[in-house]
Amino acid sequence: MINFPILSSIILLPSIGAFFIFFVKANKSKYQSNKYVALFISLANFLLSLYLWYIFDKTSTDFQFVENREWIPGLINYKVGVDGISILFIILTTFITPLCVISVNSTIENRLKDFLIAILLMETLMIGVFCSLDLIIFYLFFEGGLIPMFLIIGIWGGQRRVYSAFKFFLYTLLGSVLMLIAIISIYWMTGTTDVEKLYEIGLETKYQNLLWLAFFSSFAVKTPMWPVHTWLPDAHVEAPTAGSVLLAAILLKMAGYGFIRFSLGLFPSASDYFIPLIFLLSLIAIIYTSLVALMQDDMKKLIAYSSVAHMGFVTLGIFTMTQKGISGSIFQMISHGLVSAALFFSVGVIYERMHTRLINHYGGIVSVMPKYSIVLMIFVLGAIGLPGTSGFIGEFLILLSAFQKSFLVAVIASFGVILAAAYMLWLYKRVIFGKLINENLKNILDLKKSEIIILWSLAIPIIFFGFYPDPLISTTEVSINNLLKIYNSNLEVNLTNSSYE
Amino acid sequence: MNNLNLIFPEIFISLSLMTLLILGVFKKNSATLVYNLSIVSLLILLALIFNLTSTNESYLFNQSYKIDVLSTFMKMLTVGSGILVMFSSSKYLKFKKIFKIEYPILILSAILGMMVMISSNDLIVFYLGLEIQAMSLYVLTSFNRENIFSTESGIKFFVLSALSSGLLLYGCSLIYGFSGTTNFNLISANNLFEAKYGITFGIVFILVGLSFKISAVPFHMWAPDVYQGSPTSVTLFFAILPKIAALAVFIRFLYVPFVNLIDQWQPIIIFLSIASMVFGSVAAIGQRNLKRLAAYSSIGHMGYALAGLAVGTNAGIQSSIVYITIYAVMNVALFSCLLMMRRNEYYYENIEDLSGLSKNHPILSFSLLIILFSLAGIPPLAGFFAKFYIFLAVIEKSMYWLAIIGLLSTVVAAFYYLRIIKVIYFDPLKEKYDTNHQIGLKVTLLISTIFILLYFIYPSVLTNIVLGINII
Numbered sequence: 010m011i012n013f014p015i016l017s018s019i020i021l022l023p024s025i026g027a028f029f030i031f032f033v034k035a036n037k038s039k040y041q042s043n044k045y046v047a048l049f050i051s052l053a054n055f056l057l058s059l060y061l062w063y064i065f066d067k068t069s070t071d072f073q074f075v076e077n078r079e080w081i082p083g084l085i086n087y088k089v090g091v092d093g094i095s096i097l098f099i100i101l102t103t104f105i106t107p108l109c110v111i112s113v114n115s116t117i118e119n120r121l122k123d124f125l126i127a128i129l130l131m132e133t134l135m136i137g138v139f140c141s142l143d144l145i146i147f148y149l150f151f152e153g154g155l156i157p158m159f160l161i162i163g164i165w166g167g168q169r170r171v172y173s174a175f176k177f178f179l180y181t182l183l184g185s186v187l188m189l190i191a192i193i194s195i196y197w198m199t200g201t202t203d204v205e206k207l208y209e210i211g212l213e214t215k216y217q218n219l220l221w222l223a224f225f226s227s228f229a230v231k232t233p234m235w236p237v238h239t240w241l242p243d244a245h246v247e248a249p250t251a252g253s254v255l256l257a258a259i260l261l262k263m264a265g266y267g268f269i270r271f272s273l274g275l276f277p278s279a280s281d282y283f284i285p286l287i288f289l290l291s292l293i294a295i296i297y298t299s300l301v302a303l304m305q306d307d308m309k310k311l312i313a314y315s316s317v318a319h320m321g322f323v324t325l326g327i328f329t330m331t332q333k334g335i336s337g338s339i340f341q342m343i344s345h346g347l348v349s350a351a352l353f354f355s356v357g358v359i360y361e362r363m364h365t366r367l368i369n370h371y372g373g374i375v376s377v378m379p380k381y382s383i384v385l386m387i388f389v390l391g392a393i394g395l396p397g398t399s400g401f402i403g404e405f406l407i408l409l410s411a412f413q414k415s416f417l418v419a420v421i422a423s424f425g426v427i428l429a430a431a432y433m434l435w436l437y438k439r440v441i442f443g444k445l446i447n448e449n450l451k452n453i454l455d456l457k458k459s460e461i462i463i464l465w466s467l468a469i470p471i472i473f474f475g476f477y478p479d480p481l482i483s484t485t486e487v488s489i490n491n492l493l494k495i496y497n498s499n500l501e502v503n504l505t506n507s508s509y510e
Numbered sequence: 511m512n513n514l515n516l517i518f519p520e521i522f523i524s525l526s527l528m529t530l531l532i533l534g535v536f537k538k539n540s541a542t543l544v545y546n547l548s549i550v551s552l553l554i555l556l557a558l559i560f561n562l563t564s565t566n567e568s569y570l571f572n573q574s575y576k577i578d579v580l581s582t583f584m585k586m587l588t589v590g591s592g593i594l595v596m597f598s599s600s601k602y603l604k605f606k607k608i609f610k611i612e613y614p615i616l617i618l619s620a621i622l623g624m625m626v627m628i629s630s631n632d633l634i635v636f637y638l639g640l641e642i643q644a645m646s647l648y649v650l651t652s653f654n655r656e657n658i659f660s661t662e663s664g665i666k667f668f669v670l671s672a673l674s675s676g677l678l679l680y681g682c683s684l685i686y687g688f689s690g691t692t693n694f695n696l697i698s699a700n701n702l703f704e705a706k707y708g709i710t711f712g713i714v715f716i717l718v719g720l721s722f723k724i725s726a727v728p729f730h731m732w733a734p735d736v737y738q739g740s741p742t743s744v745t746l747f748f749a750i751l752p753k754i755a756a757l758a759v760f761i762r763f764l765y766v767p768f769v770n771l772i773d774q775w776q777p778i779i780i781f782l783s784i785a786s787m788v789f790g791s792v793a794a795i796g797q798r799n800l801k802r803l804a805a806y807s808s809i810g811h812m813g814y815a816l817a818g819l820a821v822g823t824n825a826g827i828q829s830s831i832v833y834i835t836i837y838a839v840m841n842v843a844l845f846s847c848l849l850m851m852r853r854n855e856y857y858y859e860n861i862e863d864l865s866g867l868s869k870n871h872p873i874l875s876f877s878l879l880i881i882l883f884s885l886a887g888i889p890p891l892a893g894f895f896a897k898f899y900i901f902l903a904v905i906e907k908s909m910y911w912l913a914i915i916g917l918l919s920t921v922v923a924a925f926y927y928l929r930i931i932k933v934i935y936f937d938p939l940k941e942k943y944d945t946n947h948q949i950g951l952k953v954t955l956l957i958s959t960i961f962i963l964l965y966f967i968y969p970s971v972l973t974n975i976v977l978g979i980n981i982i
Contacts, residue, residue, distance in 0.1 A: 081970050084902075149889040149966075156883055159928070163936045171936055175928060182888075182924055186917035189898075193905040193913075 016074045016089045019057050019099065020136050023106070026050030027129035030122060044113065047125040051107040051132065058103040065096055067484055070491040072142060072205065080146075084196075088203060089140040093488030094339060097481060098139040098259075098266055101346045105258045106132045108463050109251035112354060124165060124251075127157040131255060138263050144192045144202040144271075151227075151263060152185055158252070158260065166247040173240075173247035180240040184230035191223035195275075207275055208495050214278050214503040221279035224272055231264035232324060235294040238317045245313035246366070250357030253309065257316050257349035262342045265323045269335060269492070273327070277496045278503035280328065287328040292421050294321030299428035303435070308366045311436055312352045315392060318425055319345045325422060326407035329414050330496065335489050337406025340481055344399035344474065348391040351467040355385050358460055359440075362453050368436065373445035378455045382441045384464045389437045391471045393430045399474040516570055516577045519558040519585070520625055526551040527618040534611030541611050548614035549596050552621070556589045573695050574632035576762075579978040581629045583831070584758040588628065591750045591838045592621050594958070597950035598846050599743030605855055606741055608654050616653075617747065620646035624755035631766070633682040633692040636759060640678070640723070643752060644671055650747065651740045663739025670732045671722065678719025684712035697767035710774045716763065717778055723756040724812045725805075727785035737805035742857065745801050746845035749808050750838045757834050760819060761827055765981045772822050779820040780912060786813030787916050791923035800848055800859050803926065804841070807885060810923055811837050817916055818900045821907050828976045829899035835972060836896040836965070843881045843958035846951055850874060853943045861930055866939035875934045877959040884962045886927040887920045892965035899973070 030043050065073060072090035080087040091099065109128055113121060134157070137150035155178055163174035196202050199210050212220065230237045241261075245253045272280050295318050302314035319341065326338030358381065359374070360366055375382045387398070394400035404426060411419040445451065456464065474481060514521070530551070534544045559582060567578040596617065603609040623643030630636035648671070652664025682692070688708035689697045718729060725733040737745045764775060790810020797803040815837070818830030851858045868875040884893035897920065904913045965972075 081973065149894075152889045152894075156888060159931075160879075160935065163932060171932055174936075175925070175932070178928060179921060179925060183918075183921045186921060187914070190901070190905065190910070190913050190917060193902055194910075196902070197906050 014076050015057070015061055016091065016140050017076055019054055019061065019103070020089070020133055020140060022054045022057070023050060023129040023132040023136075027126040027133075030126055030129070033122075043122050043125055044110065047110045047129060048107060050129065051103070051110050054132070055100075055103040055107055058100050061091070062096055062100055062484070065091070065093075065484070067093060068487055070487055075142070085145045086143055086203065087146060088142040089137075089146070090142045091140060092491075093485045094269060094492070095139045095266065097339065097343055097484060098262055099136055101262070101343055102132060102135045102139070102259050105254060105346065105350055108350070108354070108466065109254055111459050111463055112251050112254075112357065114459055120164065124161070124249075127161050128251060128255070131157045131161070135255075135259050135263070139266060142204045144195065144204065144207075147204075147267075147271075148185070148189060148192055151267075152182075154260065154263075155181055158256065161252040161255075162244055162248045165249040165252065168247070169243070170247045173243040176240045177244040180230050180237065181227075184227040184237070187223040188227035191220045195220065204270070204274070208499075211277075211499045211502055212275060214506055217276040217279035217503070218282060221272060221276040221283060224267070224276070225283070228264040228267045228272070229290075231267075232261060232320050233264075233317060234290045234321070234324060235297060235317070238294065238298065241317060242310050242313040245316075245353075246307060246309045250353060250360070253353040253357075254350045257312075257353055258346040261316065261320055262346060265320065265327065265338065265342050268324065268327050269339070273330070273496050274492055274499075277500035280330070280496075281500060284328050284330075287324055288415070288418050291321040291325040291328075292418065294318060295325070295422055295425035296428070299425055299432065302432045303428070305432075306368050308356045308360075308368055308436065308440070309353070310366075311368075311432060312349060312356065315429065315432065316345070316349055318429065319349075319392075322404055322407050322422065322425065325411060325418070326403075329407070329410040330493065331410040331413060332486075332489055332493060333406050334410030335493070336482055336485055337403050337410065339403075339485050339489075340399070340474075340478065341403025341407060343481060344391070344403050344471070347467050347471050348388055348398075348400055351388040351464060351471070352392065354460075354463055354467070355381070355388060358456065358464075359453070363449065368439050370447055371440045371450065372443040372447065373441075374450055374453065375441045376445060377450060377453050380456045380461070384456075384468055385437065385441065387468045387471060389433045391475075392433050394426055397472065397475045399471050399478070401475060402478045513568070513570070516562065516565065516568060517575065517629075519555055519562070520622065520629075522558055523551065523555050523618060523622050523625070526554075527615055527622065530611075530618070531615050534615065541609050544611045545596070545600055545609070545614045548618055549593065551618070552589055552593045552596065555621075556586060556593065559585050559589060569631065573693055574635050575629050576631040577629060580758065580761065580831075580981065583975060583979065584628045584754055585625050587835055587838060588621060588624050588751055588754050591754070591842060592617065592747075594842050594954050595743065595747050595750070598842075598849055598948075598954040599746070599951075601948040601951065602741070602743050602849050602857070605852070605857070606654060608741060612649070613653060616646045616650050619643075620650070620747075620751070624751060627755045628758040630759070631694045631762070633685065633694075636763075637675075637679060637682060639755075640759075641675065643755065644675065647671075647748070647752065650744045651736055653744060654741045657739075659739035660741060663736040666739075667732055667736045674719045674722035674729065677715050681712045681715025681717075681719065684708060684715065688712065694762065694766045698769065706771070706774070709768075709771065713768060713771070713775055714778065717775065717782075720756055720760055720763070721782055724753045724760070724815075725809055726782045726812050726816060727789040727809060730786070730789070730809050733809060734802045734805040737808075738799055738802045742801065742845065742848055742859070745804070746841065746849075749804060749841045749845065753808070753812065754834055754838060757815060757819075757830065760816075761830070761981060764819065765827065769822075769982060776820055776822060779816055780909075783813045783816035783820055784912065784915050786810060786816065787919040788813075788922075791919040791926075794923070794926045797926070798861050800861055800864075800930075803861070803930075804844065807923070807926075808837075808841070810919065811885075813919075814897060814900050814916060817912055818903055820912065821903045821909065823903060823907065824980050824982055825906060826903040827981055828973070828979055829903040831976050831979060832899050832972055833896040835976075836892045836962075839958045839961050840881055840885055840893060843877065843955060843962060844885070846955035846958065847874060847878050847881065849951055850947055850955070851943055852947075853941060858943075861933055863940070864930065864933045865937040867934045867943075869939050870942045871945075874955075877955055878934060879931055880959055880963050882927045882931055886924040888924070890966040892962040895965060895969050 075090035078087045134154040141147040159178045233241045298314045298317040305311040323338045326334040391398040391400045394404040620643045626639030648668045652661045654660035722729040794806035815830045815833045818826045884891035887893045887897045
């Protein structure tokens, strides 16, 4: 079993499924069977990744299941592997994708086949991002995701879909090309793009700041950090439900993962140098976008802005450079992946019935959709970070370690939690409670079977990890310690070197 | 003693084009026959050149003609794309009522000229090759002589090209005057530093002429009009073959005789490269005609190829050659799609004519999607690797500004490629196009699209060949 390339299988399985669907002739009667193929493939992939988690050795500091093949001789190796940090993101990806496939039933009306292909290809690329241990392979997966996502937003999106798709594509591409330059520069400085080797070698201090900024330009757009977050609300609002879910739950996490894996490990002295910048931008993101979220009258836009605020917590936690902070950030990313996916699915549920996302078109639906109201309550509380939901653990750990770094930063960030409660509860109140004014709402149907499956399979882990966070925390613990060890030792080397100069 | 085996391909194609001309003149209604026979002779030619791949670097005719890996590879590339062009365009020519015997013969003679250019190791031989190809191209441009745009573009191309050839010839004479020889090897052996400025002037004039041939900014003015005016199959020919040949000459000319003067010509190439990359991406934004847009996009792509040449290393040259190869495939694919946009005997060539294509023609629009993303340089398609190798070479020599400007202009360029994709996939449906295309066109599109899509699986197949090209 040792030689079985399990990671490559997890990466490739969805695209094999996509390939299969591509060659099945499109006609009306086959539509359903295509969906079942996609569902089967993505579920199989989820089980495979759970098995991966099961056989994963939590006590080892090394990368596991490493596959290293020569791809372009002397230049690029196809190298993939997982450690405690990346494995959680892989499971998140394989968990969210089947839910997206289930949801297409009701949300996607035309070109179902193409949509399934796009989603499965997207899954391949997203898993690839989290597995790759070579900078160029990482870049390939990271950028390749633009193509399916552009099409998902552009073909199946709402009214302003073209504008949003272009904005999404060009913003991300602009950030990423600078990262490509940095990657090639690293190759010429050290002779390798292998992440593990680069951890050992370390980079010279004088180049680190520029390289860090080049990587930052890409990750900041993708996170998204203030002030380059403006593509996100547009993309979210216009994308179809499954697209928004993929975007919020997984695509945004690529950047957070990138910060942890590359910015911290490869450029310790630069990361140290830029801590104030990150803190400032994170705080602005937390406070400013929370205030903006308060003013939204479009539900999807509100959730999109809340995503920016939540990702602000993530970047804040990562750059506290402590075990607790990073562990909290990863927890927060996973939790946000579940919660934001759930919220977008929930919005999708009522949007599909009423074809409006404006908050003031709703109100009082608790009397007609009781099941929906219960499950939405869980998600809203998860987004606020109420103790007992997964959102709490992450924010708590992040704030705890932020207090160690700086009292002021932590206090300002805590206001974000209050604001989150304000906009989320207000949203809930306006949509669910109050009088049933809109006549059309009286005939609205409660959750269908497929929707119940989707929403509860998200609600259960949100509550479960809120009470029992240990599976996630213990998976990441050793890897984070190892990463911080690399970070600190490289930082020391850099500092002594620069003091000699 | 000259070994004529080495130029047997050139002899073969000259003979076959003369034979075909005689056949065409004396046999009535032989256009189809001549067309097919010229495809056959191109295939034989490809085999003959392939036969030479194992030969070592060797010279002919007092070192004025050179056979090496570079020349063999570039010739194969030229002939190969020539075959694809011929494969895909016969039906188009018939519809346009310009299916005549002269067409394949002119293409053959242009290819002969390019082969001479690619192998030339002497200014005079080089000029001869250039003129053989240019003369054929003048006629090809205005081949649709009843169309006013075609004739206009022919005249325009003729006047400007003649001017640039004049400048080029003037440069040759300057170099001859200051170095006393026209042979590349002898020029490089001479001590050039005594007559540095005279030589530099000569280099500048020759570079102007060559830049005109590959339509690098600021010598690009002819390209959009000529691309748009010529028959589409000729535009396809124009977009690929002359550029391959001119790039080969660029490499030979810069790196054999004048490699020591790199500090003189390097800034010029960098300027040409940056200007082409930026102009090519910005100017294409406003275009509505696909052929015109292809002209601007090819200007931009030439900028990237030149960026590889500006580096001054073998890796740079190799990256440039990889770039032009992938560029050739992408353009063949793009124009095959253009040749498929036919409805009721009329060929459409505006962007809005692609509107909603994806609903009626899913396969065609999927190919276009891949081609356009590849042209934009998005991984994991072939176009990304082309750019990747270029920037790998550029950054090796710490030319960061060139890399940053180049990559930023890819972002701008991505915008107009995306706009076409938007029209294909997001816009409302229009009428169906005809689907009864000739088999050659379909095969060409299929092969090139699969190459672009699956290049990433085994990217070293191309680089391994190109690694054999070591000029310096």
